[in-house]
Amino acid sequence: MAQRWVATGPSSFExxxxxxxxPAPGxxxxxxxxxxxxxxxxxxxQRASSFPVPVGYEVAGVVSAVGTDAPFSVGEEVxxxxxxxxxxxxxxxxxxDVFAKPATLSFPQAANLLLAGCTAAEMLHVVGAAAGETVLVHGASGAVGVSVLQQAAELGVQVVGTxxxxxxxxxxxxGGSPVAHGDxxxxxxxxxxxAAALDCVGTEEAVSTSLALVADRSRIVTIAAAPRAEADGFRAIAGAMPASQAYRDAxxxxxxxxxxxxxxxxxVARTFPLADAPAAIDLIRSGHPGGKLALVP
Incomplete structure (x- = not known):
């Protein structure tokens, strides 16, 4: 039987x-x-006003049906x-919103490419990271941080990462130079x-260190400390913001x-059967998944 997970409340799933x-046309x-x-x-x-809410923003799989005017064929890996x-x-x-799956990636890898990758790309973009510069990335070993490291290398940007x-x-x-967070x-x-600071973690240490090291606040960005960004005059981005969505889609x-x-x-750190999504949720909530996670129907 076909199945899907929905949020039935702010922190409950079914x-x-x-x-x-x-498929309709397109x-x-x-x-x-x-x-x-x-x-x-x-x-x-947690921000929803009504339930149930479908869960999950990115997938990889095989095309099984095609509407008119859609440039794909049944059987394509996407x-x-x-x-x-x-x-x-x-x-x-x-x-x-569909792209040919790179042969270099497994299905679990492909299903985790774009959310973190687009976030990382926008972070580098909004701070204007340029070849020859050094940027600080807080949380460089996390999913977004790892994509930042690789995309920065493509730009010729050096990364020092906590x-x-x-x-x-x-x-x-x-390709990054690691430093330990803490005292x-x-x-x-x-x-x-x-030259610029990219905050993927939102801690007080990350924000205060960024503000101390980077005088130009237009070259500080966070994805995890929006209230501090508003209070201290630096940039916060999120996929729901129109400018962020437009850049990430492009x-x-x-x-x-x-x-x-x-x-x-x-x-990818781990995969779980689709029915075991609660275990994946618990691991994400722990804050230490060790890499990307995927559900495999």
Whole structure:
């Protein structure tokens, strides 16, 4: 039986029977082989005004039906972002949000490429990161941080990234220089002339260090500390903001092309059967998933 997960409340989820509707013109139906699991999937139902709410923003799978005017064929391997209700056996989505799956990526990797990748791309874009500069990334070993590291290398930008010592190898693997967060962070950053700061974690330490090191507040961006950004005059971005959505939608083809060329990797820590989504949710909520997670119907 086809199924999908929905949020039945701000922090409650339920697996329900589900049949994806047939594709209308300009749409395709995808048999889901993997669905990405992101913090946003768990957090966004907390803002909903009514329930149930479909869960899941990105998937990878195989096209099973094609509406008229959709440039895909049944049997093609694809990924899709941004979708609604991706934690499912199948989804029907606009073809404009569907891309050929790079052969370099497994289905779980492809299902985790674009949400983190588009966020990372926008962070680098809004601070104007340029070749030859050094940027500071708070949370460099996380999903968005790892994509920032790889995309910065493409731009010729050096990254110094905060991480726990146990994750230093991840930062180094993707070309960054790791530093431990915690007491004395500012002094450990002294050897670098930091031109911009990208905050993926939203801690007081991340914000205060960024403000201390980067005088031009237009070159500080956060995805996790919007109230501080408003109070202190630096930039906060989020996928629901019109400017962020427009940029992220526009950059998707370039990121897919980078992955297809083998220049953008997606580390996946674990996969879970679709029915085991609560275990994936618990791991995301722990704040230490160790990499990307995917649900596999």
């Amino acid at each position: 697996l329900e029977p589900w049949q994806a509707p047939p 749409e395709v139906t995808i048999d889901v082989r993997a669905a990405g699991v992101n913090p946003a999937d768990v957090k966004h139902p 990924l899709a972002f941004r979708v609604s209700g991706g934690w499912a056996s199948a989804v029907t989505v606009p073809a404009r 991480a726990s010592p146990g994750r230093f190898d991840v930062v180094r693997r993707y 004395g962070l500012r002094s450990r950053l002294a050897p670098w002339a930091v 950059v998707r083809p370039a990121l897919v092309a980078l992955a297809a060329a083998g220049r953008l990797e997606v580390p």
